[in-house]
Amino acid sequence: MLSARSLFQEILDNDDSYRLFCSIAASGETQGGWENARIAALVPESLAALAPKITRHGADEDKHGRIFNALLGKRGLEPVPVPPETDYTMLLERRGIGLAHDRLRRDERLTETDVLVYLSHSRVTEQRASEQMAMLVRYFGDHPEVGRAVRMISHDEDNHLAYCHEELLRLARAGHGRTIQRTLRECALAEIAVYRDVSLAVTAHMGRILRWPPAKSAALAGGIRAVYAYERAGRWRRMVGLAMPERRDALGGPPEPAPAL
Template identity: 80%
Template sequence: MLSARSLFQEILDHDESFRLFCSIAASGEAQGGWENGRIAALVPEQERALAPKIARHGADEDKHGRIFNALLRRRGLDPVPVPADTDYTMLLERGGIGLAHDKLRRDEPLTVGDVVTYLAHSRVTEQRASEQMALLARHFAGHPDIGRAVRMISQDEDNHLAYCHEELLRLAAAGHGRAIRHTLRVCALAEIRVHRDVSLAVMAHMGRALGWSGGRSALLRAGIHAVYVYERLGGWRRMVRLSMPQRRDALGGPATAAEAAV
């Protein structure tokens, strides 16, 4: 039976597919760490109170990258180059979503509008990350090799999502509601396309590594397209809703150590 659990178990059990999975994940987390670090350094004066939380977000992303690399080392594996068609972060930026890296490389303060763009982009992508890690946690929280890492990363992603909700609601109350709603919708519709394309690319690479049959690959592609149709018809709306989270000030403290998870 083809299920999320059986699919990931197959990827986990095979060295080449596991190398690719961890390499893609580590690269994306490291990129997110760099982006958040630069944004924290460039936050405008009127939003300086937000800088420590953005920095904490970046520290968490860096930690996740180290965790995935540590999982590889435990298996005696080295990272592999990330195929360009699986680079979620790069493809989102290329589509004009979030803050451009050229802007982040300049030592010029951001605007409050840039902060809105950053938080809206993060709210959408952290929804995806939170859901994906919750799925892994549901099936592999007790796994002897990856269980602790999955639990820690899943909790962090939930904290990131809660922080985005809280800060966007604060900015909406300060008069930025229209810009937030518009930016969230644009980000969500772009993200579901990129997620579909990256999912298809990752499954193609995994299929070659694992020797999947043409029929199995076609079934997985059909499933990915079906998810995209659902999201395009209305599922994307879950990514743009805002509600005050139960976890208030979720990024108000220091990041936890990566060593605790591996």
């Protein structure tokens, strides 16, 4: 029977599929670290109080990239190039979601609207990250090889999501509510499509590595498309709601060190 647990176990048990999985994850986290570091350096003076939290966010993402690379190193594996069709961050950028890398490379202050776009994009993508890591913790939180790593990353992703909720609510109270809601909706509808495309691409690569029979690959692809249809029908709205989190000031301190793997 196909299940998320059995699929991830299959990926974990094979060096080549595990290598690709960790490489994709490390690359995405490292990109996120760079993006947040640049945003922190470019925030407008009116939002300067956000810079330390954005810096902390970026430091966490960098740490996650190092954790995934360390997991590879424990097996004596090297990262592999990330297939472009599996690059979640860049595919979102091509759809005009978030702040373009060309914009972040310029030494030019961001506007308040740019920061709203960044936080809205982060609120949507951190929802996905939080859900995905919670699933991995449920299945592999006690795993001797990856358990500590997935628990720490899951904790951080929950902090990132809480931070996005809190800061967006603060900015909404300052008069930016309509812009935030419009941007959240655009980001969410783009994200569910990109997540579908990336999931299909990753599944295709894993299927070739693990030599899945065509029926299994077709069933998985059908499941991914069914999830997208469900999200497109209304489930995407979970990504745009805002509520004051239980974790207040979640990124108010220094980043926690990576665990000893």
